[in-house]
Amino acid sequence: MTNQTRLFEAALGIKAPWYVQGVDFGTELTIAVDFVAGSRFAYPGVPGEHPVHDTVIKRLRHLNFFQFDCYLEVRVPRVRLPDGSVRLVEPEWMGKLDGFTLLFEALVLTLCREMTFAAVARLVNLSWYRVKAICDRYVNLAVAATDLSELTAVAIDETSCRRGHDYVSLVADMDARRVVFVTPGKDAGVVERFANHLEEHNATP
Structure with missing residues (x-):
């Protein structure tokens, strides 16, 4: 060596x-x-x-x-x-x-x-x-690896991701002040997908 x-x-x-x-x-x-x-x-x-x-x-x-x-x-x-x-x-x-x-x-x-x-x-x-x-x-x-079992309150908002009408919705943990879910769109399907995400990460919708 x-x-x-x-x-x-x-x-x-x-x-x-x-x-x-x-x-x-x-x-x-x-x-x-x-x-x-x-x-x-x-x-x-x-x-x-x-x-x-x-x-x-x-x-x-x-x-x-x-x-x-x-x-x-x-x-x-x-x-x-x-x-x-x-x-x-x-x-x-x-x-x-x-x-x-x-x-x-x-x-x-x-x-x-x-x-x-x-x-x-x-x-x-x-x-x-x-x-x-x-x-x-x-x-x-x-x-x-995310564990959402302690999640109790969220804020949901949408934003345009490019010019036009393409939107993404973001869900944030109100207590931890961090984004926990992002998905395309801003309709009722957002809440449905977030509910499925909660079930996959140890939380009850």
Whole structure:
């Protein structure tokens, strides 16, 4: 291991059994990440640590180093579980959307709170669609994990989402002062969809 690889391991927060195998610095920075031979890995929901069956290479966009786009090329293990099935084990720093690290996704989410998708896309050198896909992924995860069992009072209002008569309706928790539901339209169907949303998230309409 060289001083260079140690430096990048520290910068990336990579810890055993993972290590930086090599660095390629051209028009972009590519960092090869591997794991120590003979390592065993845990898999969510299955007790113990399991042997590696084979590996796949994942290319992940990471935060820029200076002005250069940075990518991690990670040799990711697939482990064999006690029932004979083979499952991919993702490092904890791998993002929720295929092709990104968690830190890169966090950057995009932070920027999207202050800027348009198009502006963020230009800044991080991604397509508009990939920026939106990252945001969609985290919104969907947050909505799925929402518990509305303590909800007691709401406010409902609509707003036009573009020129013309395209509307979206928003429902806010009056106590927590946060939006808990968004849906197209402004008719009675809004209330019906919100009632269904409540049932899906531990609340009684």
